Amino acid sequence: MPARGRQAVLWGGFAFVLIVAPLVFQSGLALTALSQMGYMIIICLSYNLLLGQGGMLSFGHAVYTGLGAFCAVHALNHAGAEGLPLPVSLVPLVGGLGGAAVAAVLGWVSTRKAHVPFAMITMGVGELVFAMTPMFPGLFGGEGGISTNRVVGEPVFGITFGPQIQLYYLIATYCFACTALIFLFTATPLGRMLNAVRDNPERVAFVGCDPQTVRYIAFVIAGFFAGIGGGLFALNFELVQGSAVGGLTSASYLLYTYIGGTLLFFGPIIGAILSVLVGVLLSEFTKAWALYLGLAFMLIVMFAPGGLSAILMANLRVAASGKFCRLVKPGSALLAATPVWLAGVTSLVEMTYHRQIHAPLNPTFRHFGVLLDVSDGADWAGAAALAIVGGVLFECARRGFVRHWRMVQEEMHALGPGAGGAS
Amino acid sequence: MAFFALSLLNGISYGLLLFMLSAGLTLIMSMMGVLNFAHASFYMLGAYLAYQVSAWIGFWPALLISPLVAALLGAVFERWVLRRVHRHGHASELLVTVGLSFVMLEVVQLVWGRAPVGYRIPAELEGPLFTLFGSPFPLYRAFMMGVSILMLLAIWLLVSRTRIGLVIQAALTHPDMVQALGHDVPRVSMGVFGGGVALAALAGVVGGNAYTTEPGMAFSVGNIVFVVVVVGGMGSLGGAFVASLLIGVVTTFAVSLDQSLLHLLQAVDVPVTDAMANHALLALKISQVAPLLPYLLLVSVLIFRPKGLMGTRET
Secondary structure (H helix, E strand, O other), X not given: OOHHHHHHHHHHHHHHHXXXXXXXXXXXXXXXXXXXXHHHHHHHHHHHHHHHHOOXXXXXXXXXXXXXXXXXXXXXXXXXXXXXXXXXXHHHHHHHHHHHHHHHHHHHHHOOOOHHHHHHHHHHHHHHHHHHHHHOHHHHOOOOOEEOOOOOOOOEOOEOOOOHHHHHHHHHHHHHHHHHHHHHHHHOHHHHHHHHHHHOHHHHHHHOOOHHHHHHHHHHHHHHHXXXXXXXXXXXXXXXXXXXXXXXXXXXXXXHHHHHOOOXXXXXXXXXXXXHHHHHHHHHHOOOHHHHHHHHHHHHXXXXXXXXXXXXXXXXXXXXXXXXXXXXXXXXXXHHHHHHHHHHHHHHHHHHHHHHHOXXXXXXXXXXXXXXXXXXXXXXXHHHHHHHHHHHHHHHHHHHHHHHXXXXXXXXXXXXXXXXXXX | OHHHHHHHHHHHHHHHHHHHHHHHHHHHHHHHOOOOOOHHHHHHHHHHXXXXXXXXOOHHHHHHHHHHHHHHHHHXXXXXXXXXXXXXXXXXXXXXXXXXXXXXXXXXXXXXOOOOEOXXXXXXXOOEEEEEOOEEEEHHHHHHHHHHHHXXXXXXXXXXXXXXXXXXXXXXXXXXXXXXXXXXXXXXXXXXXXXXXXXXXXXXXXXXXXXXXXXXXXXXXXXXHHHHHHHHOOOOHHHHHHHHHXXXXXXXXXXXOOOEHHHHHHHOOOOOXXXXXXXXXXXXXXXXXXXXXXXXXHHHHHHXXXXXXXXXXXX
């Protein structure tokens, strides 16, 4: 298939999924989760404009999403109380402009450096803004935050954005538009220059283009999209608190974007979807979700710096070259060993958590359908044994898989360029 | 006068605690170029380990055991994780320590719970050391200051007067040459990482009971330690010392001052209207702005003097 046709199919598929998703998953919980995914996709893509496209590791991205959200909330409240002629559907744009304005000021400080100093400045600026939130209760609402009501003004074509489904389609529209705009930006000369600044700033300077200016413009653009994401967040929750600009929020954007993958355009989309799944589902399922998330992040940094999207693409490439059958055997060994190991490790973790929190009341709980008793030494020994045996099996299977994987990759390299990979 | 003297002493003891943390961080930074994001997590771990060990066998063994255990864990992390990530570049090294800080926070909560633990000052160190202008100065504060000054001396002697220190110093600037002379530079790195982490844990042992031992302690102190290292100048022990004391004293004074811009206006005889009295910016007290000061200092240093106060290279 020609490249252009394939792109049309991909974008069409993306739009189709956005339209159909709420019809497939109709429950209230699913609809909230889908709405959150919509704006998280915009936020993670805007973050990756810095991290992946520009090589700028930011620890303060929540400043731009959070302040964008505060702008949107204030605009919405003005529209409600003073009759500001602003339709609700344009409120996220106010957030975007707010984010861009803040980024235009703070970016001037931040983008003078790159690499580790850039990371530290963004962290300092982020903490600065976060420490300011309790000082100005009029702007940030103190501890309670600022609440709003998104049903404001005359309905347009009967759409009030009161029901979640109407809001979802607004978010989906913004999500599609912003994804397309960010993608188009990466193809502009400025977007290409941003990649060049990431890879070799000295050479960019010799070409006659100031790397600092390129970083600055990209930073403001990222701030704009981050602000749109923040505005949609404000519309969705109708409440923005000081923690929206905090370091933990920034760190979570970094974590999920990196897990999704920073090297490929669609990587952050996977990260954004994962963030909502973890936040909504996994946190219901286990109290230890943050521990698993941290460990998963460390494993990705160590073994697959390209993130989940790079793993996916590398496997697709192997499949396309027709050598996938050679990986089936070691791959299925790996897939068989992983659950054993994970079952052992998670049992240990869950038992420790349970002992910590509920043990005096009720020493037993169910983990994957198995009744575990934290007061019983045999259960602990069993879980530990499972973890150790599973760990040994997993390591053996992993080594075997890596050996085969490298062989296949070398053969593909020998055949033609464009092959590379993770693991 | 009493307020001034006590605030100064408290500020210095807080600053010395910050120095114990930043000394390890800056050693690791200059040796390996790694900005260890999990450094404050080792401070927290040191406090929790000391709490546990002192509950079992007492405070004095904990003073030794807790840093040793932390050093061992740090060395293991350097050997098996950090070295593996090294080939992906500094950003990945930074990211893996970010991940470690998350994991350590969760593990500490998993083992010791989310509430503060009752890690207390040992009985023989309780009570006041002397009374200054009617206010007592606690003995334990003096003990903290003593430990950090001893540690400062020990590091300085180790780095400048011993053979190990010579190898470390040489490995900082000419790792390839040191390697060629037959020293195992990766092992030196592992030692420096373990040693730096042990210093952080030691700070946790003596700081955990002076302040509170809780899961939030790493986060609250971690950012300040970064500020210290950058303001002092990356890799400069002397700079870290000056910056620690500066930030310790400034923040201690700032949290106890209730003046605002309004007071200043009144002092220079500007009539204060009601509207001005209710203005958010003018009515801000210095104590409210105190948490901002370290970050303001950080950002202005990064803009105007990127080398830091006493650093020799650009951050």
